[in-house]
Amino acid sequence: xxYKLPVSGTAVEVDFDxxxxxxxxxxxxxxxxxxxxxxxxxxxxxTVEIDSTDPWAAPLERDPVEETVEVVVLGGGFGGVLTGAxxxxxxxxxxxxxxxxxxxxGTWYWNRYxxxxxxxxxxxxxxxxxxxxxxxxxxxxxxAEVLGHVQRIGRHFDLYRTxxxxxxxxxxxxxxxxxxxxxxxxxxxxxxxxxxxxxxGPLNKPQIPRVPGIGTFRGKIMHTTRxxxxxxxxxxxGDLDGLGDKKVALVGTGATGVQAMPHLAAAAQKLYVVQRTxxxxxxxxxxxTDPEWAASLESxxxxxxxxxxxxxTNGHPEGLDLVDDPWTFITTRxxxxxxxxxxxxxxxxxxxxxxxEISDMQQVQEAHRLIDSVVEDPDTANALxxxxxxxxxxxxxxxxxxxxxxxxxxxxxASPAGLERITETGFVVDEEHHDVDLxxxxxxxxxxxxxxxxxxxxxxxxxxxxxxxxxADGHKTLHGFFAGEFPNYIEIGLSQNAFAISFxxxxxxxxxxxxxxxxxxxxxxxxxxxxxxxxxxEWVAITQETLKTRTPYFATCTPGFYNGQGDVGHSFFADIYxxxxxxxxxxxxxxxxxxxxxxxxxxxxxxxxxx
Numbered sequence: 064x065x066y067k068l069p070v071s072g073t074a075v076e077v078d079f080d081x082x083x084x085x086x087x088x089x090x091x092x093x094x095x096x097x098x099x100x101x102x103x104x105x106x107x108x109x110t111v112e113i114d115s116t117d118p119w120a121a122p123l124e125r126d127p128v129e130e131t132v133e134v135v136v137l138g139g140g141f142g143g144v145l146t147g148a149x150x151x152x153x154x155x156x157x158x159x160x161x162x163x164x165x166x167x168x169g170t171w172y173w174n175r176y177x178x179x180x181x182x183x184x185x186x187x188x189x190x191x192x193x194x195x196x197x198x199x200x201x202x203x204x205x206x207a208e209v210l211g212h213v214q215r216i217g218r219h220f221d222l223y224r225t226x227x228x229x230x231x232x233x234x235x236x237x238x239x240x241x242x243x244x245x246x247x248x249x250x251x252x253x254x255x256x257x258x259x260x261x262x263x264g265p266l267n268k269p270q271i272p273r274v275p276g277i278g279t280f281r282g283k284i285m286h287t288t289r290x291x292x293x294x295x296x297x298x299x300x301g302d303l304d305g306l307g308d309k310k311v312a313l314v315g316t317g318a319t320g321v322q323a324m325p326h327l328a329a330a331a332q333k334l335y336v337v338q339r340t341x342x343x344x345x346x347x348x349x350x351x352t353d354p355e356w357a358a359s360l361e362s363x364x365x366x367x368x369x370x371x372x373x374x375x376t377n378g379h380p381e382g383l384d385l386v387d388d389p390w391t392f393i394t395t396r397x398x399x400x401x402x403x404x405x406x407x408x409x410x411x412x413x414x415x416x417x418x419x420e421i422s423d424m425q426q427v428q429e430a431h432r433l434i435d436s437v438v439e440d441p442d443t444a445n446a447l448x449x450x451x452x453x454x455x456x457x458x459x460x461x462x463x464x465x466x467x468x469x470x471x472x473x474x475x476x477a478s479p480a481g482l483e484r485i486t487e488t489g490f491v492v493d494e495e496h497h498d499v500d501l502x503x504x505x506x507x508x509x510x511x512x513x514x515x516x517x518x519x520x521x522x523x524x525x526x527x528x529x530x531x532x533x534x535a536d537g538h539k540t541l542h543g544f545f546a547g548e549f550p551n552y553i554e555i556g557l558s559q560n561a562f563a564i565s566f567x568x569x570x571x572x573x574x575x576x577x578x579x580x581x582x583x584x585x586x587x588x589x590x591x592x593x594x595x596x597x598x599x600x601e602w603v604a605i606t607q608e609t610l611k612t613r614t615p616y617f618a619t620c621t622p623g624f625y626n627g628q629g630d631v632g633h634s635f636f637a638d639i640y641x642x643x644x645x646x647x648x649x650x651x652x653x654x655x656x657x658x659x660x661x662x663x664x665x666x667x668x669x670x671x672x673x674x
Contacts, residue, residue, distance in 0.1 A: 066421060068414040075402050075421055084424050084450075091450040092621045092629075094479035095340060100628035106509060107269035107286050112278045113504075115269075118289055119172065120165025123229045127251035134158035134581060135246050135256035137232055137518075140169015142262030142555045142570040144213055145190060147222040149578035155585070159254055160226045161246065167217040167226070169264055171210040176287040176319060176505075177301050177326035179206030180349075182460055183565045184388055187369045190571045195219045198357050203349045203460075207299050227252065235259060236523040237550060242590055244551065258581055262555035262570070263518045265635070268509040272314075276485040283501045287319045294501070295330075303330035310498060311335070312490055314482055315505035316342050318459050323505060325463035328473045335474050335497050337490070339481035340456070340621055341449045343430050345389050347460040369568060376564050377643040389460055390564050393453055396422055426453045437465040446477040455620030507624065524549035538638040541594035541602050541662050542651065544577065550591040553577045559606045561640045561647035572648055579655070584665065591666045598662025609641035 066075045097103055108115045133155060136146050139162025150158055164172040181188050185204035189212045192198065197215060200208060217223055227248070234247040237259075244259040246252075269288045277284070285291050292298055296305030303326055310333040313320055320336070321344055328334050371385040376394045384391050398407045398415070399422035407415055431448045438444035447465065449456075467473055476492050483491045489498040522530040525548045533539065533548070540546050543560030544553050555573050562569050584592060617626035617634055627633030640647055654661060 068410065068417050070411040070413045073403055073405065073410065073414065075399075075418065077402075077421060077425060079424065079428050081421055081424060084428075087450050088452070088619060088621075091479075092619065095622050096629050097622070100622065100630040101633055103272055103628065104270040104506070104509065105273050107271060107288070110271055110277070112280070113271065113284050113286055114289060114291075115286075116289070117165055117229070118291065119175065120229065123165070125250070127253070128227065129253045130159070131243065131255040132157050132159050133256060133585070134258045134260060135244065135254050136160045136260045136262055136555075137235070137246070138162060138169065138262035138264060138555075139164065139167045139226060139228070140171070140262065140264050141190070141213060141567050142169070142264055142574065143167070144216045144220075144222055145567075145571050145574040146260055146262055146555055146577060147225060148191060148194075148216055148220040149574045150581070151220045151222075153578040153582035155578065155581060158225055159256070160222060161230050161232055161248065161252075161254070162226060162228050163231050165228050166214060167222070168210045168213045170508075171206055171213060173269070173288040174206060174319070175210075175299050176206075176290045176323045177295075177297060177299055177303060178322040178324075179299055179319075180204065180322060180347075181206070181209055182318060182457075183390070183567075184372075184386055185209075186365065187372055187386070188565055188567050190567055191216055191219075192365050193362070199352055201349055201351050203347055205299065232518070232520045234520055234523070237525055237552075239525060242550075258551045258553065259522070260553045260555055260577055261518075261522070262574075264566075264570075265508075265557050268518075269507075270509045271504045271506050272482060274482050274485050279487050280485050280489075280502065281487050282489075282499060284504070285501070286504045286506070287323060297326075297330070301326040301329065303327065306330040306332070306501070308332055309500040310489075311501045311503065312337055312476075312497065312499045313503050313505060314490075315507065316340070317505065317507055318342075318457065319507065320505035321459045321461050321464045323503070325461070325467045327503070328467040328470055331472065333472050333474070333499075335476050335490075335499065336468075337482055337492060338446070338475060338477045339479060340451075340623065341447050341477075342456065342459050343427065343449045343453060344459045344461055344464050345430065345433070347389075347462050349462070369565075372565075373563070373568060374645055377645050379643065379645050389458065393426065393458065396426065398422065423452050423454075427451075434465055437469075439469045443468050443475050446475055451621040452616060452619070454625075455617070456623045456625055522549065522552065524552070537603070537607075539599060539603055541599045542654075543606075543640065544573070544580075545592065545594045545599075545663060547594050547596055547599050550593045553580065557639055559602065559638055559640055561642060561644040562636075563644050569644075572651075576651060587665070588667050589665045590668060591664075593664050593666070595662050595664055602662070606638070606640045610637065613641050 066077055066081055136143050139160050143160050144167050147160055166172055181204050184202055185199035189199055195215050231249045233249055236245050238245050243255045246254045269286050283294055294305055295303040297303040309331055311327055311331040312335045313324055313327055314337045316338045321342055368385050371381055375381050375391045399418035400407050434444050434447050478493045489496055528548045538559050540559045543558045546552055613636055614631055617631050620626045622629035625635050
C-alpha cells in the first residue's frame, strides 16, 4: 500500500497497513500490562526454594582484612577489571577490588548456561585485545571465551593480588575527619580508601517471578545464573545428556531463554517453552575468525573498528561500515532513509518521526516473515511473532531458536499472563497443567529498583546522607561519575552517562576517565573531588531532557525491563544520558583538553579544610 507522510504528503510504499499495526501493538501491550510492574519479581537470594549458592567455586576461608589503600573498587566484572587495568596504566597500584563471585567475570562469571553467547561482535566487545595479545576465535564469542578474556585482563594487569573474592560488601561510609571511605564486608573486612569506585553493574541481582506454589514443587528448579550441570549433564556447549528422560519447562524467552532453548530442545524428552511476550530473534550468522583477516590488521585496529561501530549505531553516518552486523543494520535503517528518495533531514519533524515509525514497523514485519519461513506449525509461528517496536526489547540473535520449535518434543506455551502457578508436579498456564521434572527460570536480573536494593548495601556520604534516599527521585551526578555530598566517589556503572549497544565499551570509557581523574588528583595534591551543585543540577536537567526523546517510544512498548515493565518512570534508561554516545564522549574529551575541570571542585589541603 501507499502511505503518505502527514505533513508533506510524501509517498511511502509498504506492504502493511501502519494503522492496523499500530492498533495491534496497543492491543498486545494492553494484554501484558500489570498493576504490579515492579513487584512481580523477587530476588533469587530471597527465594528459599531455589539454590542461590555459587556453583563455580569452592567455599573460601580467610581471615578478615583491615587496610588503607588509595582506591577501593566494588565489583570484579568487566567494570572492575577495566578500572584496575586503567589504574595500573595510570601508575596507580595501591587499590583493592572486592567481588562477590569466586573469580573475575561479573555477569559472565555467573551466567554459564548452555548456549551462552555475546550479542555484540567479539572483536569490539572484548576490550584491550591488542594490549593482551588475544584474538577471539569467532565473530560472536561464547560465554566461556568472554569469561576467559575478563580473567586474561586480570592476569595481564596483575589484578588477582588486589582481589577479595567471594566477598560481599555490606556498607560503605565516608569518614569526614579522615577524608576516607570505609567499606565493610560480610567477612569482617574493613577497607579504607581515598577513592571509592563502584563497578557493580546494573545486571547483578538474579530475579524470578513471584509464582504461587513454588515451594510445593517436588522436582528440580534452577535459575540460569546457577546452572546445575550435575543434574542436566553436559556443559555450556550443550550435550545435556542428563535430560533424556526429563520433561522440562523453560520460563522466559529473552536473550538467555533464546540461547539456552535449542540445547534443552535437543536433549529433553519434552520441552515446554513458557512465553509471556515473544522476542524479536534475528539470525546470528556466527563464523570462525578468518586467520588471514586477523593477520592483516594494523596497530589500532580495535579502536578504529569500535569507533566506527559506535558512530553508526548512534546515528552518525560513516562512509564504510566496518562491522556490518544486525546492530548496524537496525540503526542505519532507523531513520527510514531507504524508504524515500529525498534526504530525511529535509522533511518536517513530524514526517521524520512518522517515517522512522514506518521503518521500525517494516523491520518487525520482516521478522514475522522470517518466522513463517522457518516454523512449520502456523499457530506456533503466529504465537512467536513480536508485536512491538524493534527496540522495545533488546533484540536477540540466534540461528537455532525458531527451527527448534519444529521438533516434536518441543511445545510453546504462550500466554500474555505468563506462568500462573506451580504445583507439586508441574506448572499451570491459562488453567492448563503440565507435568515436568525440571523448571528453568531464564528471567534475567532486577532492574528499575534502587542500586541499594540490587547491590545489597547503601552508600552513605557526608553527614550521614544515604545515597538510596538521596537518589530516590532520580540520580544526581555530574556526567554520571561524581555525586555531591559523596566526596571522592566515582560511578563506573550506568548512571547519567551515555549508553547504546555495547556495555563494555561504556565501561572501558568510564574506567579510563576515572583513572585519569585519580591520577590527576594524586599528581596535583588534590585531597577531594566533588561536583559543584550548580553544575550537577545542570547535568541532571540535561539528562532528563534527553530522556524525552525516548519516552514516547517506550510508552507504546509492550512491558519489559527497557520500559520498566510498562512503568516508563522506572525504565532502564530513566537515569542515563539518552543522547549520542559520540557527543557525550566528545564532551568528556573536550573537558580534558580544556584542563579547567568545569563543574568539579578539586580541593587540596586537609579533608576538613576541603569541606
